[in-house]
């Protein structure tokens with residue numbers, strides 16, 4: 519659905535080349551139909567720039583991309599018809615009502631039944647009561663909801679959502695998240711940026727961690743396993759030093775650490791290794807109280823990746 523080859527964006531800031539700003543450096547990715555893809559990275563990483571490039575709003579300095587089967591730069595009208603965009607600063611007609619704004623947009627995109635669609639999305643986003651108020655009088659969260667309605671009104675197959683829940687209260691964020699899940703079930707492709715890592719972990723099939731360059735790309739679960747391995751904690755009532763060696767000797771067990779009365783074991787295949795370890799410990803006289811896996815969050819992975827990348831640039 520979205521494919522890029524070596525997309526690069528250099529902003530010319532001063533007169534000489536030294537002051538050029540490389541916002542996106544050689545980005546090659548592929549996002550499948552029906553996938554929710556999370557694009558994560560710190561402030562200024564180049565996420566919004568990427569979204570703007572892929573939706574035909576600005577041109578890349580080099581590289582090519584295909585969006586919804588259309589070639590970027592050649593078929594941008596079709597690309598714009600196939601995608602819905604929620605950007606950081608969605609331009610709305612401030613003096614017109616929310617209803618009027620949506621109506622104009624829907625008409626522009628040849629929506630079949632404009633009134634029906636406008637009503638549907640106003641209600642869905644909880645803006646029905648305020649539909650006749652001018653957008654200028656809207657709060658930040660209301661604007662965000664209206665922008666989402668606008669991104670969706672022409673029923674695009676691909677959605678680019680740039681920080682869809684930023685500025686929303688917890689309840690509204692939840693509504694938007696549930697909404698994204700629904701859109702995924704409908705088979706739409708979603709490319710979203712977010713600073714909410716918990717949200718990314720819950721919603722995204724795969725995430726790319728990006729800081730000018732793509733640092734890594736995989737499912738949150740795979741990233742976790744690659745980065746930290748899988749570690750299991752065996753809580754014991756009392757720990758005998760000899761058990762460390764006993765556990766280390768079991769096939770599949772990697773590093774074994776001791777913390778209080780706990781054994782922390784790196785394992786390749788905990789589902790198969792754990793029963794054997796428990797058995798060995800019990801046979802040796804241990805009282806096994808709990809067994810739990812240490813779960814690293816996407817946040818820990820993200821911080822680790824971004825930190826390493828900063829060091830690389832320094």
Ligand SMILES: Nc1ncnc2c1ncn2[C@@H]1O[C@H](COP(=O)(O)OP(=O)(O)OP(=O)(O)O)[C@@H](O)[C@H]1O
Pocket residue numbers: 529531539541559560561562563564565566567568
């Ligand atoms: N039109 C522009 N002219 C010059 N520089 C720009 C322009 N647009 C973006 N940049 C620069 O490109 C870099 C990437 O900006 P971008 O907005 O893509 O970051 P971002 O990842 O979306 O950050 P945030 O998380 O803060 O939204 C920044 O250094 C920014 O200053």
Ligand SMILES: [Mg+2]
Pocket residue numbers: 565566567606680
């Ligand atoms: Mg941004």
